[in-house]
Amino acid sequence: MSLQNVVSGLLLGGMLALIGMGFSLVWGILNIVNLAHAPTIMFGAYITYYFYEGLHIDPFLALPITMGILAIFGFLLQQFLINRIIKSTLLITFLLTFGLEVMFVNLGRLIFSGVPRTVKTDYDSASFSFLSAEVSFKKLAGLGIALILTFLLYLFMSRTKIGNAIRATSMDLNAAKLMGINIANIYTVTYAISAALAGAAGALLSTWNSFTPDEFGKYNIRAFAVVVLGGLGSIPGALIGGLAFGFISEIIGGLTIGSGLDAFTLSPWKEGILFLSLVLVLIIRPQGLMGKEGYR
């Protein structure tokens, strides 16, 4: 374990927090575990790629456009599809999002092809050294944007009328209805926000490494982990959960016990340990490490 691990854990954690936040919103408020979240991240990455390749727009400048496009996508999806089965059982809603995931990922394979794509800007490899660690500028900017979006979402939820209505809906559905809140609209807005956040995550991720449509599936289960660690529907929780997950996975990855030939690294155990500890957290503290169940 070194400072480098801590820094990359922090950078990864910011991204996971951004992904987990959108996931957590939909889960906490619509009570849907949204497997279509990962393909939405994929769409975000590819939209950024096409903006960069086709129109030569910088990925960070294209970010608001990407978010806007995916917000519209989320709006339509929720309005015309998910709202049609929202009163159904847990199993049915889960299967719907599973069907959507399979459909979108394979459409992605068809449209974008399996060729690895990269968004390589002029400042791609620019970095500075902080004590003994190398920090890349693009990843740091990604962390900054993730933090800004978290803060904006927090303000939106606590200061605006729609935000308050969303919180009221998650606290008590029937009371919210009696107060004159249109639940269908609240669901649509929530899903659109979640899709926009996923799009932002995809746009930022596209600058990190080369990517193919198959690569994004893993973010669903990571988003799960973040939400479970942070507590359902909580925005600060998602931030803490994301950072915690990033740290743990980087530190386990870099941990070595003993030295020389007998050295034993934990990195092949990384995913296994992560998910077993996730299950343990679920059993011991189902409300997450932060706070209580439901939106706060």
Next chain:
Amino acid sequence: MNIPNLFIMAVAIMLSIVASQRKNKMLGFAGLGVLALLLVAAPFISENKAPLIPIFILGLGAVGWNIIGGYTGYAAFGQVAFYGLGAYTVVLFGSKSRTPLPANSLSSIQDQTIGWSLPIAFILAAVIPAIIALLIGLPVLKLKGHYFAIATLGIAVATPQVIANIGCIGGTDQNPGFCLGLGTGLTMRPLPDDKEANLTQLYFLGLIAMTLAVFLLWYISRNKFGYGLFAIRENEEAASVMGVNTALFKNAAFVLAAALTGLAGAIQAMLQIQVAPNEDSIFNTSTSLYVIVICLLGGVGTVWGPFIGTFIFAFIREVLENMPKWFNNKGLIEWRDVIFGLIVVLMVLFLPKGIMQLVGNKGRFTWKIFLRNIRENSI
């Protein structure tokens, strides 16, 4: 004879729908009889036996899932863990060890297997996943709803990694007891050379296991254990108050499901050359979802649901596999999974209670069923 599998599957769907009708007992029994004849004859009249065996593999998994997911209402999304464990068990215990290698050769430990007789290996392939399900179930079944679903999903992701990292169990370093493949997988060589005869045997193994499993499902649905499970599904607190030992019942359902799924994995392992602890081999996460989709197609929580759903699923898969060949268009293979996803979405939207809902309407078909389903669930 060379009858296309597609035709066999289509006839099996219709016959099983006829057999599942309770209104006319005579017709039901006649349907069941003809269905039994068809399934026994299938490997001899089919043009290609290989696609018929996976029907029963996924069918067994679906019956298992129906006990925990359909009857008990606990949406287990990680059945592939038990499927893979079953496959691993049968290879580990059933596969013959290769020729003895020098004791100090490091590469030799990759092929260490135990080589007991196959029937014992098959029994172990049900028992070992069941024991592990018991150990997992005791803590995990305390969770509810989404949390349970995710915990099982997490276990399904972790299981292959644990297997890949354990390496060898027992024995000394030079001469280990047996090895789990050290990440590269175990090679399967228990079958003699005559492939066609073996496929027929495997087909009948699958058919018998599936028949017994459906019979078990039927038996559970009409005794105290089944009623207890239904009570848990409807309202767990109320069931507990009425004297149902919920912890015991839930665990028993989970263990039964794991045993059946393990058996399914064992049969699948016989069709493969190698099992490896990763997503591309036996631990493919979509298997967990296929068994649920099968139950959804036929009707979740019903006796006939997994059975009918299995044939519908096999039919859809066969059509999607053959589509590029029929239209002489390679590009269609890319569309296969898109269409699979679309079918799931449309099923969930229009027929969430399965295909039986169409037949249940006194044999008459109306578009109103679809609209009613949408109206019921939309906000």
